[in-house]
Structures are given as structure tokens and as C-alpha cells.
Amino acid sequence: MSHSTNTTSPSAAIEARALRRTFKGGIEAVRDIDLTIEAGEVFGFLGPNGAGKTTTVRMLCTLLPPTAGDARVAGVDVLAEPAEVRRRIGVALQEIGLDPVQTGRELLELQCGLYGITGRNGRTRAEELLELVGLTEAADRRIKTYSGGMKRRLDLASALVHSPQVLFLDEPTTGLDPASRLTVWEEVRRINDTGTTVFLTTQYLEEADKLCDRLAIIDDGRIVAEGTPELLKGRMGHDVVSVSLEGADAAETEIALRDLPGLERVITATDALALYVEDGAGSIAEIVRRLDRERIEVGAISVARPSLDDVFLQATGRRLEEGEEEPEREEVGVP
Amino acid sequence: MTETLLLGRRAVREVFRYPEATIPTLFIPLFFLAVNIGQVSKTFPSSTPFLKGQGYVAFQLPVSLMFAVATATSGLALVTEIDNGYFDKLLVAPIRRSSIILGRLAADLVRGVGASAFVLVAGIALGARVETGVIGALVIVLLSALFGVAYAGFAILVALRTRNVQATNTSFLLFFPLLFLTPNFVPFDRLSPLMETLARINPVSYVIVGLRSLVIDGWDLGKLGVCLGVIVVMGVALTALSLRAIATYDR
Numbered sequence: 001m002s003h004s005t006n007t008t009s010p011s012a013a014i015e016a017r018a019l020r021r022t023f024k025g026g027i028e029a030v031r032d033i034d035l036t037i038e039a040g041e042v043f044g045f046l047g048p049n050g051a052g053k054t055t056t057v058r059m060l061c062t063l064l065p066p067t068a069g070d071a072r073v074a075g076v077d078v079l080a081e082p083a084e085v086r087r088r089i090g091v092a093l094q095e096i097g098l099d100p101v102q103t104g105r106e107l108l109e110l111q112c113g114l115y116g117i118t119g120r121n122g123r124t125r126a127e128e129l130l131e132l133v134g135l136t137e138a139a140d141r142r143i144k145t146y147s148g149g150m151k152r153r154l155d156l157a158s159a160l161v162h163s164p165q166v167l168f169l170d171e172p173t174t175g176l177d178p179a180s181r182l183t184v185w186e187e188v189r190r191i192n193d194t195g196t197t198v199f200l201t202t203q204y205l206e207e208a209d210k211l212c213d214r215l216a217i218i219d220d221g222r223i224v225a226e227g228t229p230e231l232l233k234g235r236m237g238h239d240v241v242s243v244s245l246e247g248a249d250a251a252e253t254e255i256a257l258r259d260l261p262g263l264e265r266v267i268t269a270t271d272a273l274a275l276y277v278e279d280g281a282g283s284i285a286e287i288v289r290r291l292d293r294e295r296i297e298v299g300a301i302s303v304a305r306p307s308l309d310d311v312f313l314q315a316t317g318r319r320l321e322e323g324e325e326e327p328e329r330e331e332v333g334v335p
Numbered sequence: 336m337t338e339t340l341l342l343g344r345r346a347v348r349e350v351f352r353y354p355e356a357t358i359p360t361l362f363i364p365l366f367f368l369a370v371n372i373g374q375v376s377k378t379f380p381s382s383t384p385f386l387k388g389q390g391y392v393a394f395q396l397p398v399s400l401m402f403a404v405a406t407a408t409s410g411l412a413l414v415t416e417i418d419n420g421y422f423d424k425l426l427v428a429p430i431r432r433s434s435i436i437l438g439r440l441a442a443d444l445v446r447g448v449g450a451s452a453f454v455l456v457a458g459i460a461l462g463a464r465v466e467t468g469v470i471g472a473l474v475i476v477l478l479s480a481l482f483g484v485a486y487a488g489f490a491i492l493v494a495l496r497t498r499n500v501q502a503t504n505t506s507f508l509l510f511f512p513l514l515f516l517t518p519n520f521v522p523f524d525r526l527s528p529l530m531e532t533l534a535r536i537n538p539v540s541y542v543i544v545g546l547r548s549l550v551i552d553g554w555d556l557g558k559l560g561v562c563l564g565v566i567v568v569m570g571v572a573l574t575a576l577s578l579r580a581i582a583t584y585d586r
Binding site: 061062063064065083086087089091093094095096097098099100101102106110111113114115116118142158 | 337338341342345348349352353416419420421422423424425426427428429430585586
């Protein structure tokens with residue numbers, strides 16, 4: 001669901017209209033997306049690998065020219081004034097961009113220098129940022145000795161040297177252990193509290209749900225859903241009952257359950273049915289009874305509140321990540 | 336300008352912190368110097384007219400200097416940064432893209448001074464005598480280092496165009512024909528007609544001849560002028576191509 005309007009918002013930190021990127025060989029990585037992100041938001045860009053998240057970020061950061069469309073970041077046109085855009089944004093890309101030969105302190109001081117913060121000011125700013133991301137003790141060690149989490153935090157700090165208006169974080173927690181992921185989330189919240197708009201791409205549902213004020217789901221280069229996490233989940237209905245097919249015929253199973261009392265919608269994934277119902281727990285007995293009557297053998301049946309994965313399923317017809325963000329479900333074994 | 340200085344300082348620091356990138360480049364010139372002298376010093380004794388009383392080491396020394404300074408180190412450093420994402424970090428900073436290249440070339444100058452001084456001292460230790468004295472020796476080091484800076488543009492260009500570590504690494508191999516299609520073993524007039532023609536159209540020949548004149552002949556401003564001219568033209572051309580490649584990178 002993309003915006004169809006061509007008007008511009010005076011308070012928008014990021015605006016993109018019909019943004020497209022086609023690579024050699026005709027690969028359409030991003031297909032005419034529209035985005036409006038207000039100043040001060042943490043905006044999530046959720047999608048699987050290859051959906052077009054990184055390409056979108058690279059276009060908005062002036063690293064890659066769009067094939068078509070236009071975009072303004074921090075009020076500046078990315079094509080007309082790329083240098084001015086760069087002064088106003090901070091970027092931490094998916095590949096942690098660090099020079100392993102330098103120490104953490106040297107890297108931050110260099111980064112300060114590249115943004116015109118030199119001498120004592122640069123040293124002070126580097127010290128502040130090292131403290132902010134908890135790397136003061138490791139500041140004079142070479143970066144090649146840092147753990148993945150430390151590198152990610154240093155990369156984040158290096159994107160903040162000039163207090164950017166807009167911060168782009170491309171999958172900032174990919175590959176991190178859960179503890180480091182939480183630390184990065186805290187940093188993102190703290191940065192956002194200072195007024196910085198954050199544009200964050202992620203393939204983690206929990207991250208999008210907990211961190212973002214608003215999000216867009218991108219799939220195959222197109223925005224397929226957009227809104228606050230609560231709004232998107234609320235549109236899905238009350239409860240979702242997942243029926244693991246485990247070899248059972250999806251069409252037969254759907255026919256057996258389609259006039260279930262309180263059923264709002266059914267979505268069929270590759271190996272499961274998602275039944276959106278008014279009362280999940282109360283529907284279990286009837287589901288089991290119907291399957292038993294039709295002699296359909298399925299695997300586990302579980303009940304949960306709709307998640308962003310359900311939103312993703314509805315928008316794309318498949319789950320985003322098997323095993324990622326499994327909400328607490330009440331499971332019922334079926335004989 | 337500030338960003339060029341900052342990036343240059345970083346690249347120079349890298350030279351000292353990462354000696355394993357420089358030390359192997361010193362082994363090859365010393366190896367060739369020792370082997371070539373060992374093989375032909377009896378064939379070309381000091382009475383050979385073109386040696387002007389010196390040992391063959393004096394004739395070979397400029398070739399080893401070329402070997403010491405013509406490296407793909409900066410190109411490799413750049414392509415590694417393209418690979419690990421730091422290059423993107425620099426591209427998204429509000430700096431002139433040219434400063435990324437010029438910073439790398441500053442490191443090549445420092446590396447070139449160190450490497451050529453080392454090889455020159457080794458040559459002197461093996462019996463070469465610099466006819467133009469200490470000043471001549473300093474000019475030899477400076478010209479060699481400048482040649483290293485000029486040649487570095489080639490590997491940088493390959494790094495930016497291919498974004499491939501292997502391709503950048505093997506770009507160094509191109510230097511072998513450039514170095515061997517020269518009067519590296521004997522003067523122009525002792526080469527076969529075909530080899531002489533090829534050597535005379537190879538610009539690297541004139542760099543070797545210029546450096547050699549400082550070791551064997553004494554001050555020959557004509558040869559030095561041509562040597563410097565070749566280095567400048569080569570440096571300007573390859574650096575301009577590298578700057579163009581980075582300016583159009585992903586654009």
C-alpha cells in the first residue's frame with residue numbers, strides 16, 4: 001500500500017515519490033515506492049532479504065542514484081544536492097563500515113574530521129560517543145580485536161559524530177546476539193529521544209514491533225503495507241489460530257474449517273493455515289471436532305494474538321521468518 | 336584539503352601498522368638484485384664500457400628500485416575497504432571523493448621513500464657507488480617514490496573498476512612486461528632490434544635510464560628530465576583515470 005498523493009509534507013524528514021531502481025539485466029530492486037516519514041519518527045522498513053530495503057536506503061543516502069522518481073531527505077533533494085544531504089544524515093549500513101587497522105578512538109576522530117569537527121572539538125566528541133556506546137575502555141584497541149557487537153556499536157557512534165537530523169540504520173542488529181541487540185535498541189531509542197529521525201531497515205519482526213513508531217513492509221521491491229504496528233496488527237482481527245498442515249491437504253482443510261463460527265479470514269501459507277477468529281481459545285474444540293469428522297490429520301494447533309508476521313503473511317502470502325518472533329502460543333496437540 | 340590530509344594520515348599510519356603489506360614487496364627486488372648480479376657479474380665485469388668502472392650491481396640497482404616501489408598495495412587497501420563497507424562510509428561523508436584517492440597516494444609516497452631508500456642502501460652495501468653523491472641518492476629515492484605514486488594509480492583504477500580483490504592483486508603482474516621490455520640487463524644498443532624497438536617505446540625504460548644515470552654517469556639533466564617527464568605524465572594520466580573512476584562510482 002503506497003501513498004498515491006504527490007503533495008509534499010513540510011514537516012517530513014524523508015519523502016520519496018515513485019522511487020525506482022532497476023539494475024543491469026532489468027532487475028527491478030525497488031518499484032515506484034512512495035514514503036513520507038515525519039521528523040522525529042522511528043520508521044521501520046521491514047522485509048525479507050532481497051526485498052529492496054538496502055537499495056532504498058542507498059538511494060536515500062545518495063550512494064545510489066534512482067532510476068526514476070525523486071526523494072528529499074532532511075528537506076534536501078537527494079539528486080540535486082547530494083553533498084548537502086550527506087551533511088544532514090548519519091548512516092550505518094548493513095556491512096559494518098570500519099577500518100580494522102585503526103583504534104576505535106582514531107576512527108571516531110577521523111570521522112569527526114571528515115564532518116569538519118577537528119582538533120579539541122573532535123577529540124571531545126569522539127570521547128563523548130565512546131562513552132555513549134560503552135566503548136571507552138576499548139577505545140585504544142585496534143578495531144580488528146572488537147567483537148561483532150562492539151563493532152556495531154562503534155559503527156553506530158561513527159554515524160552520530162555530527163548529530164545528524166536523520167539517521168539511517170540498515171539492519172543494525174543482523175548477526176548480533178540477543179544482548180547486543182537490546183543494547184542497540186536502547187541506543188536507537190536514546191538517539192531518537194534527542195530528536196533524530198531514524199529510518200531503520202530490519203528483517204526482524206520483534207525489532208520492528210518494539211522499536212518503530214511506524215513501519216512499511218516491503219516485498220519484491222514494493223511497499224505492501226504501511227502504518228503503526230498496532231494499526232497493522234489490529235486490521236488482522238482478534239485472534240489467530242495456526243494449524244500446522246504437516247502433509248494434510250491445504251484446500252481440504254480450508255473447506256472443512258471455512259464456516260467456523262466467528263471466522264474473519266483464512267490465509268494459506270505453504271505448510272500451515274492461519275485462521276483469524278473472534279475467540280481463538282473457544283474455537284479450538286470446534287476446529288478439532290471438524291478435522292476429526294473429515295478425517296484430516298494435521299500437526300500442532302496454536303492460538304495467538306495477530307503479529308506483524310501475520311500482517312506480512314496477509315500482505316505477501318508467506319511468513320517472513322520461520323522461527324523468528326514466535327509469540328507465546330497455547331498449543332493443542334491433535335491426535 | 337583537510338579531508339585529504341586526514342585520509343592521508345590514516346593511510347600512512349596503516350603503512351606502519353601493517354608492515355606485512357610492505358615487507359614482501361621488499362623481498363622481490365632484493366631477490367632479483369642478488370640473482371641477477373650472481374648470474375651475470377662475470378659476463379659484465381667492471382671493465383665493461385657501459386658500467387664505467389662500477390660493478391654490475393650499479394647497473395641493476397634502478398631495476399630493483401622499480402620493483403620495490405611499483406606495488407598494488409593501495410589498490411588492494413581500497414578494494415578491501417570496498418569489500419568491508421568502509422568505502423561506503425567514506426562515500427557518504429560530506430567530502431570530495433578525490434580525497435580518498437589522494438590520501439592513498441600519500442601513503443604510497445611514504446612507502447616509496449622507505450622502500451627505495453632500503454633498496455638503495457642494500458645496493459650500496461653490495462658494492463654500488465652513487466656517482467652523483469648524497470644529493471643524487473636523495474634524488475634517486477625521490478624519483479623512485481614518485482614513480483611508485485604514479486604507478487599506484489593503475490591498481491587503484493583496477494580496484495574501482497572491478498571491485499574485486501583477485502583482479503586487483505593480479506594487476507601487479509602487468510608490471511613484469513613493463514619492467515622487462517626495457518634496457519634492464521644491457522643498454523639499448525646491446526638489445527636485439529626487436530627488443531630495442533619495444534624498449535624504446537616503453538616509457539618505463541626512460542625511468543630506469545634516468546635513475547641509472549644518477550648511479551653510473553653523473554648528473555645528466557637530459558636523461559633526468561625525460562625520466563621526470565615520464566613519471567609526471569604517467570602519474571597525471573593514471574591518477575586522472577582513478578579520480579574519474581571514483582567520481583562515477585555507482586553513478
